[in-house]
Amino acid sequence: MPGYMSLVFDCANCGRPDVANPILVLSIPARREGDHYVPDPNGPREPICRNCALQALERIRSDDPTLTSVSPELRSPDYFDRAYGTPAAEIDL
Numbered sequence: 001m002p003g004y005m006s007l008v009f010d011c012a013n014c015g016r017p018d019v020a021n022p023i024l025v026l027s028i029p030a031r032r033e034g035d036h037y038v039p040d041p042n043g044p045r046e047p048i049c050r051n052c053a054l055q056a057l058e059r060i061r062s063d064d065p066t067l068t069s070v071s072p073e074l075r076s077p078d079y080f081d082r083a084y085g086t087p088a089a090e091i092d093l
């Protein structure tokens with residue numbers, strides 16, 4: 001896909017490396033401390049990996065009352081595929 005950019009990063013939640021769409025990737029407020037991230041409500045938003053994003057999306061879609069601002073984008077059914085990519089098998093078709 002021309003112009004498609006991938007963001008390569010270490011997950012701010014679990015530290016696992018992952019690749020995602022830099023605009024759509026799910027992020028959490030965190031700051032870097034040594035070689036890992038710690039949650040920080042005042043920190044910059046740092047991207048999280050697909051496993052952590054799946055867990056976060058489950059909370060978002062179950063209407064967790066502790067979540068205050070959720071982008072409508074995150075509730076769309078194809079958000080995850082667009083943010084974290086489509087399996088290679090499907091791209092080749």
Ligand SMILES: [Zn+2]
Pocket residue numbers: 011012013014015016048049050051052053
């Ligand atoms: Zn993670």
